[in-house]
Every structure is written in structure tokens, then in C-alpha cells.
Amino acid sequence: MPVSPAYRPEPRFFDLGDEFGDAVRAADFPQTVLRRRNDRAAATVGLETLSDAEWIAHFGRFQPLPGQPQPRAMRYHGHQFRTYNPDLGDGRGFLFAQMRERPQAESDRASRNGRLLDLGTKGSGQTPWSRTADGRLTLKGGVREVLAAEMLETLNVPTSRAFSLIETGEALERGDEPSPTRSAVLVRLSHSHIRFGTFQRAAYFERTDQIESLIEHVRSLYHPAVAPGDAPGLLAAVVAANARLTARWIAAGFVHGVLNTDNLNVTGESFDYGPWRFLPHYEPGFTAAYFDQFGLYAFARQPEAVFWNLTQFAGCLKPVAEAAALTEALNGFGPAYITELRAAFLARLGVRSLGEAADQRLLDTALALLRQGREAVRWEPLFFDWFAGFASSERALRGPRRAVYQGEAFDAFRFALFEHEPDRPERLEHAMFAAAEPEEMRIDEVEAIWAAIDANDDWAPLHAKLARLESARDAWAWPDGNGQ
Structure with a gap:
């Protein structure tokens, strides 16, 4: 069959x-x-x-x-x-x-x-x-x-x-x-x-008919809640989707590397991975591409880069929409990004929302703890050690990073975290949380996986890594289908 x-x-x-x-x-x-x-x-x-x-x-x-x-x-x-x-x-x-x-x-x-x-x-x-x-x-x-x-x-x-x-x-x-x-x-x-650049091509050739065709195509197939012909409404939907994407990159400690307008799409889904990296520790200026000499697409500049690209997308819609309405839709990126970033950090820490003020306090204290640098906790282990908040307290304080969980920054983080109730703490029963280390994707491991293939045609390390990632997905058990 x-x-x-x-x-x-x-x-x-x-x-x-x-x-x-x-x-x-x-x-x-x-x-x-x-x-x-x-x-x-x-x-x-x-x-x-x-x-x-x-x-x-x-x-x-x-x-x-x-x-x-x-x-x-x-x-x-x-x-x-x-x-x-x-x-x-x-x-x-x-x-x-x-x-x-x-x-x-x-x-x-x-x-x-x-x-x-x-x-x-x-x-x-x-x-x-x-x-x-x-x-x-x-x-x-x-x-x-x-x-x-x-x-x-x-x-x-x-x-x-x-x-x-x-x-x-x-x-x-x-x-x-x-x-x-x-x-x-x-x-x-x-x-x-369908990329931002798909619209840019139509605008470059001053093809209003193509812009209108693309708007209706994208609206009807990917953002059907938007009314027919509502270009600002479509822009607002694309802005919201890409704010969500960017916030989740940050929460994952991910650096895309090449955030050009042909590498962002209308559904807010990450794709086309070239010189990507995951943060080993918090470093705002961390870049993934060796040719990004000025850090244009550095880790902490990714929200700025996505917003700049959205402004280019918005410019393509000007022939068919009022500039004021497009500007209003664009201005939704900042608030949407902050809201999504709070939600992403709460999800990664496995706790429930307590309201905007408390959620922002948890986000701020988590970033403050991570900002202490490479001698403190690494990015991914923080979320692993403290998943489900108070329910992981004993596990984290007896684990391999117990020595870094002290001081004023940690105390502020722990206070903010413990304000929040765990979200489905039964997930901690998964075998992944009995391990000392989280599943990460650091560049030395990526190179080792490739070296085994290149030198010996040995695919076992890749298959083992993919199996561990599948187990990790089961452990995290995201409520909304792994970001889809």
C-alpha cells in the first residue's frame, strides 16, 4: 500500500x-x-x-x-x-x-x-x-x-x-x-x-495583483480567522505568529544564525537551519554564523531582527492597505513578544501562570540568575533542574549543580518560582528526570556525531541521540503539540 x-x-x-x-x-x-x-x-x-x-x-x-x-x-x-x-x-x-x-x-x-x-x-x-x-x-x-x-x-x-x-x-x-x-x-x-521574501518579490516588481493574490492565498489557508481583503489583519496574524516563534527561540536558548527575510515565513515556523547553535550558557552577544561579524543575528538581538524583517513584510502591503493600520499591526510585536516570552519561560519551568506581575518577576529573576555567566548555571540545566518548581527542590539541591544554587540571585529566583504552582508535576516521574544531566545540543556533541559518520560511517551516535530526544519529548509532554 x-x-x-x-x-x-x-x-x-x-x-x-x-x-x-x-x-x-x-x-x-x-x-x-x-x-x-x-x-x-x-x-x-x-x-x-x-x-x-x-x-x-x-x-x-x-x-x-x-x-x-x-x-x-x-x-x-x-x-x-x-x-x-x-x-x-x-x-x-x-x-x-x-x-x-x-x-x-x-x-x-x-x-x-x-x-x-x-x-x-x-x-x-x-x-x-x-x-x-x-x-x-x-x-x-x-x-x-x-x-x-x-x-x-x-x-x-x-x-x-x-x-x-x-x-x-x-x-x-x-x-x-x-x-x-x-x-x-x-x-x-x-x-x-511562503516567505516574507515571496511578498518582497511581488512588491519589487510593483505587482499589486500578485500582492493581493498572496494575501488571499495566505489568509485563506494559514490565517482563516482574518477577513478577506484585510491586509492589516493578516499582518497582525503574521506578527503574532513570529512573536511566538521568537519568544520560544529565546526560551530554548536557540540562535538561528541567519535571520534574513527569505528565512522567515508567514506561519511563524522556524525552518532552513544553517549555522545554528544552542547557548551553552547565557551570552547575549553569542552568534551562530562565523560570517556574522557584527553580531546582527546574535542571541539577544533576534527579537530586533525579526521585528525589522516584519517591517519589510509590512512595507510590501502598503500598496493595498493604509499605512496607519499597518503600523498599528506592527506595533503589536513588542507586547506580544513579552507575553509569549513569559508564557514560554513558565512552560519551560513547568509551572502555572499566577498573573502578569508574578510571571514577569519569574522571568526577570530567571534571566538574572542565568546572567551570572559561565561559572554559574548553564542555560538548559536551569530548566531541567527546576522543572515543576518546588516539586524539584530536593532533586535540584542534591544534584550536580547544587553548589551554584546559592546567593542573592538564586534566592530571588527560587522565591519567584515557588510562588507558582507546578503544572502537571507527575511529569517528573519520567525516567529523564532521574538523570543527572539534561538532554542538550551542544556543538561539541554535534561535531562528535558527525565525526563518527565521516570517519567510520557509524550512524549509531546519531540514532542514539534521536532516541533520547524522542524520550525527552515524552517527558516534557507539552500541552499544545510541541509548538505546532
């Missing part, structure tokens, strides 16, 4: 027409070795029943899935490190398929709803937008995207999911890493690949 009855194709982006994307074909790779199939993600769209051979045929050779047209390399522009680039577009990927997510709730099942999801590629070959690039992806880059997406989902951050990784048997030359290096093609499952 190639697909299950839950598979519901709905290729809606293609309805926009040829001016939004170019029909392309995947490269013919010399080999296709399946390295990762995400059956948990596949089950959400009815593709978990594929055999390995069928999986490789669809996601390595790109034979079309039922009901799907020829893939499209999407057209878009973007600001890259705040310099406008009109020569972008899908240069090594394409939109392969769209389908409805398997309904979660009874109400969804009754109406056959479910989010519209994309299968998009990375490393699938050259397109009209490749310019001089080879359209390929290194295997190391694919492994890193798998790890980033899995960790973010584990920490309740809205994220694309690494759906498939297939090694493709080519030797790639790269100037910024040892070459030749192995090649791969990645498929990600995402809630829209």
Missing part, C-alpha cells in the same frame, strides 16, 4: 500560477542510501506506510506522490544581512508536495480539517535560481538540520521537521569545510514555505 487513507493531497501553492514558481526536476543522483526516515512525521500526513523502496523512490528519486503536480522552485527575494537581494529563489530545492495534516481533535475529524503542510527539498539539484551554485547539500549539513529540527521540537519551538535524509553519492567541493565531502538530499515537512 503506497499511501494510507490519511494521505490527503492538496497542492494549493500551484494554484497561484507560474509567476510564483518554476517547474523543475530533481537531479539524477548516482546513489540513494536512506539515512533517516521520520515515521512519526510521516504518520501525520499518511505516508508512514511507504516501504523503504517506495520512500527512496519518492524522496530520493522524486517520483511524484499521488495527486501532486511537477515540483516548483519557488520565486522570492530577500534582505540578506539587511542588504536587498533580487537574485534569490529556490536555488537547491523545490516545493515537492502539499497535503493536509491528519486531524488531531474530534472537531477536526468531523470537518476533515488539519493544517496544510508542505514537503520541500534541500539539495535536490540545480534550478533557474541556482546561479553558479551546484544545487547540492552536504551530508553534514543534512545531519545538522535533522539535529536542529529534532531539538527544537523537543523544546516546544514551532519548527519544520526533517522528514527524510538520503545520501546521494557525490563528492562535493566546499570552501568553508574539508572537501571533498559527502552529499545528501533532505526533505522537510513544513507549515508553508
Whole structure:
């Protein structure tokens, strides 16, 4: 059985027409070795029943899935490190398929709803937008995207999911890493690949008709609560979604690395992971990209970067909306971000809201404790040690970091934390909380996982890491579906 009855194709982006994307074909790779199939993600769209051979045929050779047209390399522009680039577009990927997510709730099942999801590629070959690039992806880059997406989902951050990784048997030359290096093609499952830059391209060419088409497309499919034709309302929805995303990046200690307008989308879902990092300890100026010489996308500047990008998105809507209404929608980012940041910290600490003042006090004292630097508690262990507040007090004060839990900053944090009631403290019964250390994603571990693959073709460390992350997701048991 190639697909299950839950598979519901709905290729809606293609309805926009040829001016939004170019029909392309995947490269013919010399080999296709399946390295990762995400059956948990596949089950959400009815593709978990594929055999390995069928999986490789669809996601390595790109034979079309039922009901799907020829893939499209999407057209878009973007600001890259705040310099406008009109020569972008899908240069090594394409939109392969769209389908409805398997309904979660009874109400969804009754109406056959479910989010519209994309299968998009990375490393699938050259397109009209490749310019001089080879359209390929290194295997190391694919492994890193798998790890980033899995960790973010584990920490309740809205994220694309690494759906498939297939090694493709080519030797790639790269100037910024040892070459030749192995090649791969990645498929990600995402809630829209429509970027801010998709709108920027239409605005650049002064195509009001395309802007209006995009507004209706995005509104109807991704933000249906917005009224038809309400561009400021759509902007407000995109602002809210991206405020939520940014707050959860911060709570996760995540640094995206390249927050260009072509790397942010209309659904507020993180995707396209390049030089990402997770904080080892609190460091506001921590950057993920070696080429970010001025720290434009440093950890603590991510809210500023996202807001700047939202202003570019808002500018694209000016031909069809009043500037005052767009400004009002943009001004919602700051309050929404603070609200979402409080909620994200409470969720990470496993406690219930006590009201705005008390919740803000907990956020402030947690950040003050983390600001003490590398000699104090690291970012991720704080949330692990003190999850569920008072219920973890004995565990934390007997653990390996008991020596750092003292002093005025800690006392203020503990007082603010203990004001809040634990949220489902039974989660502490999970075996993860009996361990001395949390599940982290530090760069030395990422490099060790890759070194085992590179040197010995040893995939066991990667598989073990993914298994531990799956266990951690079960332990955290986020109430809203891991940020989705």
C-alpha cells in the first residue's frame, strides 16, 4: 500500500500560477542510501506506510506522490544581512508536495480539517535560481538540520521537521569545510514555505495583483480567522505568529544564525537551519554564523531582527492597505513578544501562570540568575533542574549543580518560582528526570556525531541521540503539540 487513507493531497501553492514558481526536476543522483526516515512525521500526513523502496523512490528519486503536480522552485527575494537581494529563489530545492495534516481533535475529524503542510527539498539539484551554485547539500549539513529540527521540537519551538535524509553519492567541493565531502538530499515537512521574501518579490516588481493574490492565498489557508481583503489583519496574524516563534527561540536558548527575510515565513515556523547553535550558557552577544561579524543575528538581538524583517513584510502591503493600520499591526510585536516570552519561560519551568506581575518577576529573576555567566548555571540545566518548581527542590539541591544554587540571585529566583504552582508535576516521574544531566545540543556533541559518520560511517551516535530526544519529548509532554 503506497499511501494510507490519511494521505490527503492538496497542492494549493500551484494554484497561484507560474509567476510564483518554476517547474523543475530533481537531479539524477548516482546513489540513494536512506539515512533517516521520520515515521512519526510521516504518520501525520499518511505516508508512514511507504516501504523503504517506495520512500527512496519518492524522496530520493522524486517520483511524484499521488495527486501532486511537477515540483516548483519557488520565486522570492530577500534582505540578506539587511542588504536587498533580487537574485534569490529556490536555488537547491523545490516545493515537492502539499497535503493536509491528519486531524488531531474530534472537531477536526468531523470537518476533515488539519493544517496544510508542505514537503520541500534541500539539495535536490540545480534550478533557474541556482546561479553558479551546484544545487547540492552536504551530508553534514543534512545531519545538522535533522539535529536542529529534532531539538527544537523537543523544546516546544514551532519548527519544520526533517522528514527524510538520503545520501546521494557525490563528492562535493566546499570552501568553508574539508572537501571533498559527502552529499545528501533532505526533505522537510513544513507549515508553508511562503516567505516574507515571496511578498518582497511581488512588491519589487510593483505587482499589486500578485500582492493581493498572496494575501488571499495566505489568509485563506494559514490565517482563516482574518477577513478577506484585510491586509492589516493578516499582518497582525503574521506578527503574532513570529512573536511566538521568537519568544520560544529565546526560551530554548536557540540562535538561528541567519535571520534574513527569505528565512522567515508567514506561519511563524522556524525552518532552513544553517549555522545554528544552542547557548551553552547565557551570552547575549553569542552568534551562530562565523560570517556574522557584527553580531546582527546574535542571541539577544533576534527579537530586533525579526521585528525589522516584519517591517519589510509590512512595507510590501502598503500598496493595498493604509499605512496607519499597518503600523498599528506592527506595533503589536513588542507586547506580544513579552507575553509569549513569559508564557514560554513558565512552560519551560513547568509551572502555572499566577498573573502578569508574578510571571514577569519569574522571568526577570530567571534571566538574572542565568546572567551570572559561565561559572554559574548553564542555560538548559536551569530548566531541567527546576522543572515543576518546588516539586524539584530536593532533586535540584542534591544534584550536580547544587553548589551554584546559592546567593542573592538564586534566592530571588527560587522565591519567584515557588510562588507558582507546578503544572502537571507527575511529569517528573519520567525516567529523564532521574538523570543527572539534561538532554542538550551542544556543538561539541554535534561535531562528535558527525565525526563518527565521516570517519567510520557509524550512524549509531546519531540514532542514539534521536532516541533520547524522542524520550525527552515524552517527558516534557507539552500541552499544545510541541509548538505546532
